[in-house]
Amino acid sequence: MSREPSAGEDRTFPGRPHAPARPRRVQGLLPPRPRRPRLPAWTATLTWKAACFITFMCCALAALLGALVHVSVTRQTVDTAREKALSRLEDVTRAYEAGDPLPPFAGVDPVGLPKSLRDLATRGSRGTMVADYEGRPTMWAAGPADGRALAVRVDYSLSARTISGLDQAILGSAVLAIGATLLVGSFAVTRVTRRLHLTAQVARRISAGDLDARVNDPRTKDPSRPEDEVATVSGALDTMASSLQGKLLSEQRFTADVAHELRTPLTGLSAAAELLPPGRPSELVQDRVRAMRALTEDLLEISRLDTRSETVDLDVYALGPLAERVVRASGTETAVRIVRDAQVETDRRRLERVLGNLLANAHRHGEAPVELTVDGPVVTVRDHGAGYPDYLLEHGPQRFRTESGSKGHGLGLTIAKGQASVIGAELVFANAPDGGAEARLTLPEYVELGGEEERDAAAP
Structure with a gap:
């Protein structure tokens, strides 16, 4: 029953210099260190990290694919509307040059024509532009006509609704895909983490003294089944526990056997020491015999505690x-x-x-x-x-x-x-x-x- 160091002993080790004392934080001299906010414990779990990673990757992939589809469909739709508007502009231009009346969707400097497109036409160039006209999306096409802008308009509402519907479909599909991926990923990760938690529980039971605890992963018992990393760890833990149990049981048996074997000669030695003539040598022998008997009894008690064979009388x-x-x-x-x-x-x-x-x-x-x-x-x-x-x-x-x-x-x-x-x-x-x-x-x-x-x- 020793505990070191004893009273009055210096606890420093020779040859090892004392560590320099750290400066004390005195109020008014050093500002207090800011404390970092502590995250909840569940954020450190593998399930949470896997869910965050899966969600991030799904969102990134959905955003990338959605952007590609949106850009491709939007470009195709705009090109189709632009070709239609330019085709009408050519027909209207020929009618204007022939002096024929213009259709209702065409005009010279019509109301609602975007200013940038008007300026482009007055400079002698043709162009198209999507803008609102009377609250509806419209594709404008304009060209030069005697220093003014000859423009036609094409209803762009159907194309705009098509693009909007496509965007909603992409967003809804992305949400469904992310949800389904999270469910499947969470199920797969949970199966792995459940096995890891079981392995950790068995390890804690072994460290607490339950040497019979085993994981017994079925993947380690069937040679025909391939082992994953968790099964490898579980098998290694079971092997270590079996080896540790064997060594500890051997040590316990050795301690108990030695203590039992020492009791008989110590009993005879104690009786013989009592027969020695009084004197200092006799006292020394008797004192050492008593110390050995006490040590032997302690060893026997330790072996009984190790085997957990003690019964209590409460x-x-x-x-x-x-x-x-x-x-x-x-x-x-x-x-x-x-x-x-x-x-x-x-x-x-x-x-x-x-x-x-x-x-x-x-x-x-x-x-x-x-x-x-x-x-x-x-x-x-x-x-x-x-x-x-x-x-x-x-x-x-x-x-x-x-x-x-x-x-x-x-x-x-x-x-x-x-x-x-x-x-x-x-x-x-x-x-x-x-x-x-x-x-x-x-x-x-x-x-x-x-x-x-x-x-x-x-x-x-």
Whole structure:
């Protein structure tokens, strides 16, 4: 149950210079950094990104095809109307030169003729132009006639309606195509993401200790079916889990077998040590034998926790008196403070083991004063030493890991963490803001339903 560094040790490493201190942000000297708006979590999903990509590509493709069709049809329609208008202009020009009366759709400097087209005709050139005449789209054709503009008009309403209808058809088809593509694409992407989520869930179950969890993708079981990338990842995860399970089970069996084999010779060695004549050598031998027996028992307990074969004997206890009894049994100078007592449903023997290990760790590796605080279903054990090392805060206690020459084998906090998990409690390790290590154990609180109903009935 070691935690490094021990009290009073320097945590800097030799040969490594201290990092320069960053400038502190003082109000009035440095402006506050602007915070970027945080996007919702669902925008980072593969489904959302695929939907955005599909929508963008569909819109771009629809816009490109629609523009090409619109330009092609519009040019063809305008060319047809222009040829018709120019043909009429030639007929009207011959009638004008022969002195025949002009038809109703023709005239010299007629009303409504666009000024730009009139100026073009007066300069001796011919031209056409689409403009509104009496609220209707009209194709104008004009040419020179004795310094004036001889013009004809052709109704362009049908052609304009044709182009407008074509544009609406293109837009509607594009919307339908985008919707259908999104549905099909979302279905295909969802199938992939669902398999990825299943693989991630299995990976999390394995990391939580469920070594029997497997993806079992059917594509990896049937050699005749081609494997995609997701099936490859799933198969690799299953293979890794099987290999990891085999190695861990082998290590667990080895630890349990070694611990069991050591118990018999240690028992005989302990009995033989008691027969040694009194003296310093005898005390040293007996002390080392006791340490080896304690280590062996810890290894056996670790192996039982690893195999998840522990059974709990739950009952309801008052947490305050139970914590005081653990402190008295430890024989240490620990200050007990009960802010609010609570009834908890737990296994007393395992809870006493957890609290005993936390107290022993605080006294062995921390500095006085050591305090145990009970606040409802939460028990906090705190010392005023150098605090927990970084690796323990990030990854939790690790067996047989020590630093800075600290004594201990790292099993005490590992056992405390494992026993807390068995009784359904949460054990969190942290460093207090004003210095010192702090272990916080949160137990399941027992609430009497009858008492709540009576209190609810008595409430006004």
